[in-house]
Amino acid sequence: xxxxxxxxxxxxxxxxxxxxxxxxxxxxxxxxxxxxxxxxxxxxxxxxxxxxxxxxxxxxxxxxxxxxxxxxxxxxxxxxxxxxxxxxxxxxxxxxxxxxxxxxxxxxxxxxxxxxxxxxxxxxxxxxxxxxxxxxxxxxxxxxxxxxxxxxxxxxxxxxxxxxxxxxxxxxxxxxxxxxxxxxxxxxxxxxxxxxxxxxxxxxxxxxxxxxxxxxxxxxxxxxxxxxxxxxxxxxxxxxxxxxxxxxxxxxxxxxxxxxxxxxxxxxxxxxxxxxxxxxxxxxxxxxxxxxxxxxxxxxxxxxxxxxxxxxxxxxxxxxxxxxxxxxxxxxxxxxxxxxxxxxxxxxxxxxxxxxxxxxxxxxxxxxxxxxxxxxxxxxxxxxxxxxxxxxxxxxxxxxxxxxxxxxxxxxxxx
Numbered sequence: 109x110x111x112x113x114x115x116x117x118x119x120x121x122x123x124x125x126x127x128x129x130x131x132x133x134x135x136x137x138x139x140x141x142x143x144x145x146x147x148x149x150x151x152x153x154x155x156x157x158x159x160x161x162x163x164x165x166x167x168x169x170x171x172x173x174x175x176x177x178x179x180x181x182x183x184x185x186x187x188x189x190x191x192x193x194x195x196x197x198x199x200x201x202x203x204x205x206x207x208x209x210x211x212x213x214x215x216x217x218x219x220x221x222x223x224x225x226x227x228x229x230x231x232x233x234x235x236x237x238x239x240x241x242x243x244x245x246x247x248x249x250x251x252x253x254x255x256x257x258x259x260x261x262x263x264x265x266x267x268x269x270x271x272x273x274x275x276x277x278x279x280x281x282x283x284x285x286x287x288x289x290x291x292x293x294x295x296x297x298x299x300x301x302x303x304x305x306x307x308x309x310x311x312x313x314x315x316x317x318x319x320x321x322x323x324x325x326x327x328x329x330x331x332x333x334x335x336x337x338x339x340x341x342x343x344x345x346x347x348x349x350x351x352x353x354x355x356x357x358x359x360x361x362x363x364x365x366x367x368x369x370x371x372x373x374x375x376x377x378x379x380x381x382x383x384x385x386x387x388x389x390x391x392x393x394x395x396x397x398x399x400x401x402x403x404x405x406x407x408x409x410x411x412x413x414x415x416x417x418x419x420x421x422x423x424x425x426x427x428x429x430x431x432x433x434x435x436x437x438x439x440x441x442x443x444x445x446x447x448x449x450x451x452x453x454x455x456x457x458x459x460x461x462x463x464x465x466x467x468x469x470x471x472x473x474x475x476x477x478x479x480x481x482x483x484x485x486x487x488x489x490x491x492x493x494x495x496x497x498x499x500x501x502x503x504x505x506x507x508x509x510x511x512x513x514x515x516x517x518x519x520x521x522x523x
Contacts, residue, residue, distance in 0.1 A: 254508065278366070289325060289335070292379060301357055305341075316440055326338055414427075431450040444466065478514065482511075485500030501517045501518045
């Protein structure tokens with residue numbers, strides 16, 4: 109204790125010195141210095157207050173079965189739905205052995221992602237395939253105006269297309285598989301997926317180096333078992349094995365975004381088959397995940413994905429149990445930077461204590477996360493502290509002035 113306290117004071121002093129020094133250069137708006145300043149601050153902040161494992165849930169009741177799940181479907185209904193879905197997808201796919209779509213032009217000067225900008229950069233590539241004229245900065249100015257924003261949700265990408273790009277439509281679904289990716293690509297539709305990504309440098313001592321990343325898939329080869337990916341970080345026309353795509357994709361509930369001309373709506377509906385209606389997609393995915401966690405009870409991502417699907421279906425009690433299992437098995441440190449299902453489930457089950465623990469952890473990892481700031485506000489609201497809630501909602505709005513959820517939250521809560 110005697111040794112650690114002076115060390116913490118020294119580190120805090122060095123951190124403040126670094127921030128002050130960088131602040132002088134920030135006057136010139138040099139992006140590289142801004143990034144290095146943020147990295148330095150993160151390193152010193154976490155040295156002073158180390159990152160521990162994502163907190164597990166408190167045991168609420170000894171009678172509460174840890175692996176209990178609701179019967180989403182009867183066994184017969186689930187089996188029939190699964191069979192029909194697979195048949196429909198296979199029937200709509202031409203099942204060509206190899207398909208390579210024309211890759212969107214990749215300009216090294218504008219298409220390698222800016223700092224934390226893989227979402228807008230990947231979306232720009234996907235839109236350019238359809239003739240859109242613009243780049244990642246056109247998109248980020250609208251949905252991510254501050255470079256410090258480290259996450260853009262896939263729903264935000266779809267909303268940009270549907271609200272700002274005439275003649276094109278974007279749809280997001282979960283529970284995808286390799287066959288579906290092949291079917292969409294074979295039909296002429298590149299697919300954006302969100303996947304796990306291993307960072308090259310530690311942001312803090314003991315960093316697990318796990319992060320999220322978007323890629324655009326524009327081709328596949330069934331015989332050689334690889335996809336062709338346009339990657340805003342690694343570059344164009346990467347060959348990724350089927351196994352690597354499936355493995356990296358799992359952490360994000362096999363989510364995918366497909367962009368298509370509005371005139372192609374009926375064709376895309378047929379391709380997605382039973383997954384086209386959003387609620388059906390969630391129910392089908394939750395049912396498949398229920399089987400997976402029963403056969404793979406030690407798979408933390410499967411439990412987390414089940415929680416995400418149940419949460420989207422507003423089955424919050426069951427979602428909370430699934431998330432609790434995922435947390436007990438262990439999740440990456442940055443998980444709550446990208447996915448917020450556990451926070452939503454805690455809020456909707458009125459568990460202010462657990463919501464606070466989770467959101468404080470999320471903010472320790474990503475202090476300027478607009479999503480975490482919002483959930484911190486809702487934690488205060490659950491506790492009856494309306495003024496603190498309003499303050500946090502305003503902070504979230506400062507982090508992203510275009511955040512419509514924060515604006516609605518401010519309209520909802522009154523001091």
